[in-house]
Amino acid sequence: MNPSPYDHPDLTAYALGELNNVESARVRQLLAQSPEARAEYERISQTLNALREQAPPIPHRTLNPRQRETILAMGQPRASHNPGRDNARRIAWGVAKLAAAASITAGAFALGMKFSDRLEDVAKTSAQPLAPRDHSSIPEASSGANQVVSAEKEPAPAPAPEVVSSVKLVADASKNANDLAAPVPSPATPVVAIGTNATVEENKREPAPTAAPVVAAPKPAPAPSLKAFAVVKTQPETFFVVQPKLLRPKIQSTEFAGLTVAAPLPDRVKNAPKNPAPHKPEQQPALVLHSLDVKISSCPWDSSRRLMRVVAQIPVEQAAVDANDQDYHLNVKFDPAQVQGYRLIMEKHMPGSGPSKLATRFAWYEIIPTKSFAVSHDKPVALGVMEVAQPRGTPAGFGGPARKMVDRGSDWSEMGEAFVFETAMVGFNLLLQGSENVGSLNHRLVLDLAQQSKGDDPNDGERTKFIHAVQQAQKAAGL
Amino acid sequence: MPLQQDLLSPALLVRHALEQYESCLISYAASILNGDEERARDVVQDTLLKLYLADPVRVSENLKAWLYAVCRNRCLDVLRKEHRLVFSEDGLAPDHVDDWQPDPGEEAERDEMLSHVWSTTTQLPNNQREVIRLKFQHGLSYKDIARVTGLSVTNVGFLLHTGIKRLRKLLRHALTEN
Numbered sequence: 258m259n260p261s262p263y264d265h266p267d268l269t270a271y272a273l274g275e276l277n278n279v280e281s282a283r284v285r286q287l288l289a290q291s292p293e294a295r296a297e298y299e300r301i302s303q304t305l306n307a308l309r310e311q312a313p314p315i316p317h318r319t320l321n322p323r324q325r326e327t328i329l330a331m332g333q334p335r336a337s338h339n340p341g342r343d344n345a346r347r348i349a350w351g352v353a354k355l356a357a358a359a360s361i362t363a364g365a366f367a368l369g370m371k372f373s374d375r376l377e378d379v380a381k382t383s384a385q386p387l388a389p390r391d392h393s394s395i396p397e398a399s400s401g402a403n404q405v406v407s408a409e410k411e412p413a414p415a416p417a418p419e420v421v422s423s424v425k426l427v428a429d430a431s432k433n434a435n436d437l438a439a440p441v442p443s444p445a446t447p448v449v450a451i452g453t454n455a456t457v458e459e460n461k462r463e464p465a466p467t468a469a470p471v472v473a474a475p476k477p478a479p480a481p482s483l484k485a486f487a488v489v490k491t492q493p494e495t496f497f498v499v500q501p502k503l504l505r506p507k508i509q510s511t512e513f514a515g516l517t518v519a520a521p522l523p524d525r526v527k528n529a530p531k532n533p534a535p536h537k538p539e540q541q542p543a544l545v546l547h548s549l550d551v552k553i554s555s556c557p558w559d560s561s562r563r564l565m566r567v568v569a570q571i572p573v574e575q576a577a578v579d580a581n582d583q584d585y586h587l588n589v590k591f592d593p594a595q596v597q598g599y600r601l602i603m604e605k606h607m608p609g610s611g612p613s614k615l616a617t618r619f620a621w622y623e624i625i626p627t628k629s630f631a632v633s634h635d636k637p638v639a640l641g642v643m644e645v646a647q648p649r650g651t652p653a654g655f656g657g658p659a660r661k662m663v664d665r666g667s668d669w670s671e672m673g674e675a676f677v678f679e680t681a682m683v684g685f686n687l688l689l690q691g692s693e694n695v696g697s698l699n700h701r702l703v704l705d706l707a708q709q710s711k712g713d714d715p716n717d718g719e720r721t722k723f724i725h726a727v728q729q730a731q732k733a734a735g736l
Numbered sequence: 737m738p739l740q741q742d743l744l745s746p747a748l749l750v751r752h753a754l755e756q757y758e759s760c761l762i763s764y765a766a767s768i769l770n771g772d773e774e775r776a777r778d779v780v781q782d783t784l785l786k787l788y789l790a791d792p793v794r795v796s797e798n799l800k801a802w803l804y805a806v807c808r809n810r811c812l813d814v815l816r817k818e819h820r821l822v823f824s825e826d827g828l829a830p831d832h833v834d835d836w837q838p839d840p841g842e843e844a845e846r847d848e849m850l851s852h853v854w855s856t857t858t859q860l861p862n863n864q865r866e867v868i869r870l871k872f873q874h875g876l877s878y879k880d881i882a883r884v885t886g887l888s889v890t891n892v893g894f895l896l897h898t899g900i901k902r903l904r905k906l907l908r909h910a911l912t913e914n
Contacts, residue, residue: 266890266897273871275878275893301897304904307850308872315873318762318773320754324781328754331788332747634801634883665886670790671802673809675816709789712813 263293272302481561481625485693486598489591495599496586496646497567497620499544501578503606504571504616541648542576543655544585547615549643553664554672556623557680557706559696563664564680565622567643573609573616583648587618589662591641598625602692603683621683632666639663677710678720685727700731744792750784753803760874761807767869768811775814783807801880804870808884849907856906857899864899867892 270276271284287294320328487495547570556562569587571578577585591599602623609616624640632638644659669680684703687695707724714720761783765776783806787795795802857865863885870876870884878896882889 264901266893269897269900270878270893273878273896300904301900303850304853304900307853308868308900311851311854312872313854315760315763318759318766318777320758320762320777320781324777325754328750328781328784331785332750634798635879637888663888665883667886668790668794670786671805671809674813709786712817 263291263297268294268298269301269305272298272305481597482694483598483625486600486623486625488598489593489596493593493641494588494590495601496588497601497604497618499569499571499585499587499618499645500606501581501584504573504578504608504618506573506609506614506616540650541583542581543647543651544577544645545572545575546570546645546656547572549660551643551660551662552667552672552676553624553640553662554667554669554676556696557669558684558698558702561625562696563624563626563640564669564683565624565640565662565664566676566679567618567620567622569618570615571609571618573614578609578616586646587620587643588646589622589641589643590659591624592639593627595627595630595638595640596624597627599623603686621679632664634666637663637665674710674712677706681706681710681727682723685723685730688730700727700734703727704731744796746788746790746792749792749796749799750787753784753787753799757800757803761803764804764870764874765807765811768808768866769814776811779807779810779814782810798880798883801876801883804874804876804880804884805886849911852907852910853903856903856910859906860899860902864895864902867895868899868903871896 267276267280267284271281276284288298319325548568550568550570551565552568553563553565556564567587567589573579599622601620603619603621605619607617607619626632626640630638639661641662642659643662645656647655669677672680681703684695684698684706685700687698688700688703704724704727707720707727711720711724758780761780762773762776765779766773769775769779783803786806787803790802857868860868866885867881870881871878876884878889878892881887881892885892887895
């Protein structure tokens with residue numbers, strides 16, 4: 258419903274001097290023509306004046322002296338050193354780096370030779386056209402729809418074997434959706450399984466280092482490469498799968514007098530007929546979303562890219578989840594004018610828990626914008642649209658219009674703690690998978706991101722565990 | 737307003753932020769954290785430490801909005817952790833006020849009515865109260881508020897307008913009741 262011209266936000270904005278010249282002229286014209294608008298403007302102005310004049314002053318508060326010291330100490334330059342000693346140290350460090358680089362390169366070459374047969378197989382497989390896939394067998398960390406296309410033919414890299422990792426990043430299903438950032442394992446299933454095998458794989462995966470030291474600060478790539486990204490010009494649409502069976506609350510057993518007692522069966526199981534009639538295919542029910550949140554920021558490992566997090570909250574108590582096993586697609590359509598390439602880099606189903614009975618589906622995309630892409634807080638840009646592909650027979654317009662994926666030009670450092678910590682998890686996931694084209698991503702950057710967004714997680718907290726896991730992987734990789 | 741070129745080192749930027757916005761940020765954080773000033777100080781400390789990690793050129797384009805945005809996100813993180821975050825209180829707004837029609841003759845008592853304007857803001861939904869506070873107490877523009885809250889400028893304008901109207905209605909209603 259459009260607001261009446263006499264009750265329009267522009268009147269308030271005009272009174273506050275927030276309109277541009279054209280808009281101000283329009284409001285002035287309205288005020289000149291309409292006594293009702295003038296009366297309304299007068300009422301608004303009175304309230305605004307009262308708010309201005311009576312605004313309570315901000316009480317003078319300061320940080321504690323220790324907090325101030327901590328903040329200011331961070332900016333202190335380090336004590337000056339003896340330049341001669343610094344030079345000697347620099348030379349020694351350079352020699353050590355060269356020696357390390359030579360030995361690791363030799364190791365990588367040997368491993369590359371060993372896995373060359375396997376690489377050929379991988380190359381053959383990836384050259385085949387993509388066939389429809391059975392989503393039920395797709396591991397969480399890979400996409401159901403992320404049909405990665407090698408867009409640019411780049412010279413074959415040094416034999417760095419691409420090993421598909423078996424290590425998965427799993428968030429605890431019992432946690433609140435907003436706490437996904439904590440990579441929480443259940444006692445039986447560790448979150449990041451970094452053991453002996455993972456260590457060996459990590460060694461293989463780590464690219465042969467150059468003489469440059471590992472740096473934490475992101476460096477913009479000189480020219481955007483679309484390698485390992487899907488190209489929007491040829492493939493603007495993609496999707497990720499919502500699997501109802503992964504959204505249902507887990508049935509938990511309880512202990513009573515030392516005996517494990519099964520929890521009551523859910524109604525849909527209890528009420529199922531014992532001798533069901535021959536199965537007649539029923540129409541798949543429409544899927545209702547509680548909310549669909551899209552957040553986009555710059556990418557910490559390549560400032561020319563954007564990172565997009567999609568969070569779909571789905572009520573568990575609906576036919577589409579409770580009594581249906583067929584998958585749904587969440588279609589994502591990128592705008593070729595704004596996006597050159599994309600890839601799905603992490604995803605997760607979190608079953609519903611707690612009184613809200615909302616399950617959550619997460620997806621993270623890494624996006625390479627076009628050359629003409631220009632975003633700022635003042636000029637947000639829609640990177641495309643997203644909507645649930647509802648089953649046939651669903652009334653048109655069900656669930657509202659497609660949701661725009663609006664990029665407001667945020668930098669990752671402005672984002673919330675959970676977002677930044679999840680970014681660290683996403684980065685670690687890419688490292689574990691040995692993904693290509695990851696800019697300046699390395700263990701150090703993952704650690705920096707995780708440590709600065711750790712918050713007040715206790716020493717034995719899940720975020721701390723994640724940081725330890727990354728540190729172990731870093732050590733194992735010899736970095 | 738963009739800062740001077742000589743402030744574009746992280747240390748100077750942080751010092752400048754500390755001098756200019758320390759008090760405002762603690763106050764803003766405390767307002768989100770239900771008046772918990774100690775926690776608000778922790779949040780502001782985190783915010784200023786984050787400033788060292790940010791790109792000084794980019795941040796200095798609008799330091800104030802950047803600080804408020806990071807501070808707000810950090811506060812929401814804290815509330816979320818303590819499960820104290822209420823996503824929307826729009827439904828808690830007093831319904832009887834929406835249906836109530838004021839008597840035009842009461843305009844004479846306008847001054848008395850408006851003298852309670854700030855205390856009445858506590859009855860507004862969270863999102864309206866926040867934009868009013870950011871506009872009138874902290875002096876942020878629509879664009880800055882949009883950047884801080886993650887809303888569009890149009891949404892900010894709508895929230896402010898709706899908040900102002902509701903505020904007036906609440907004031908009139910309170911005056912009539914008394």
